[in-house]
Amino acid sequence: MTPGSAPLTLADLPLRPELVGELPYGAPQLDVPVRLNVNENPYPPSARVRSQLADAVAEAAKTLNRYPDREAWALRTDLAHYLGYGLGAEQVWAANGSNEAIVHLLQAFGGPGRTVLTFDPTYSMYPEYARDTRTTFVAVPRCRDFTLDPQAVAAAVARHHPVMILIANPNNPTGTRVPVGVLAEICRAVDCLVVVDEAYQEFTEYPEDSALALLPEHPGLIVARTMSKAFALAGGRVGYLAADPAVVDACRIVRLPYHLSATTQAVARVALANAPELLGKVVLLRAQIHQLQRWLRGRGFTVPHSEANFCLFGPLPDAHAVWQGLLDRGVLIREVGPAGYLRVCAGTPDEMATFREALDEVLEQQGWDPQAEQRGQQ
């Protein structure tokens, strides 16, 4: 790092060795007409909700010279009320997206000499949380249908002694879900913390059928939720956990002071007060993704049964070329998941129609007919 004229590069910096060669999280953010790549809700807030948001921000602005409520107590009270199950604010922790909330868990319970265990294929951020907190990361495979077998989970826990297991349910990127009964068996069979990441819970057929129901019996269970997906508030950056108050206390130790801004807290509370409207499009999005799964299967693709607002499809001989072909037609989806598969999320009916047309064109251009391929294999 001697002063000189050449611009500094990462290689000149004393980066932690485990970060050398790493790239920042990079789902491409491209300005294309149809964006179906990060599982957002495609419907922006209505004019009515926007004006309430503006009023709340103006109100918060009156005291922006002061730090916000460090405990975000009013927001946590509203979140507890939204979740139901008799939860109170002391059982809820909020942060800038559930990514940050789960990182708080790793900061509090992980670290050198400790292990976090998850089940592949799953959310691509989990290894990053572990890397950034110097926690050992172990991923064991899910069942062939991407579900979880409690006995296999218990065996993996006995083998790797994790301090915590991370289960995305419904799982990203497969969209598959395991029933709460299976999660209950897992909680009974292991002695570590169990984090159930329910980022897509509101999209499932019975959203009230949640791991939240297991909290009273399992103090080591932590349920993570987000306002980024069904709640149509990805830009607001709000996620949260429901857990034993002692777990919340652990998060309070590691969080940065005043981590949740006054405007974030105000915006989230307006969103929660308008839950019926913001969640109102969930039924439509659920229908869109069901229809899309049927359509993709009709085209001959394998599509794991998804209960989220996205699905995987494949196998493709050249998934990247298909991804690029779609992008050339203004449709952005995601290259993620098992080799040969792509992930697409539910958009508006128009966006879905554009996706279907574009995919048909790309497949035709590439001379690839998954139906013929399937017949060939029989």
Ligand SMILES: *Cc1c(COP(=O)(O)O)cnc(C)c1O
């Ligand atoms: C989107 C997502 C999250 C939440 O992200 P935030 O925007 O940080 O709340 C958490 N877990 C999974 C599996 C996700 O797909």
